[in-house]
Amino acid sequence: TRTLDYAIIMSGEIDMLLDEGEVHLKAGDVVVQQATNHACVNRGREPCRIAFILLDSQEP
Numbered sequence: 001t002r003t004l005d006y007a008i009i010m011s012g013e014i015d016m017l018l019d020e021g022e023v024h025l026k027a028g029d030v031v032v033q034q035a036t037n038h039a040c041v042n043r044g045r046e047p048c049r050i051a052f053i054l055l056d057s058q059e060p
Contacts, residue, residue, distance in 0.1 A: 002056060002058065003055060003057060005052065006055075007051070008050065008053075009027050009029045010050060010051055012026075013042075014044075015042075017039045017040070018037070019037050
């Protein structure tokens with residue numbers, strides 16, 4: 001998409017699946033991405049709370 005996406009992990013843990021691999025994220029981590037394929041999987045027992053901020057931007 002044209003958006004610049006920020007994801008802030010507020011609590012819990014989650015795994016982000018990307019084309020080039022997998023990243024484990026925990027509370028306090030911040031992800032910044034634009035035009036990337038991704039998915040999130042919570043493999044833990046606790047809920048994961050994430051705050052998303054999407055900003056309109058130009059194509060990369």
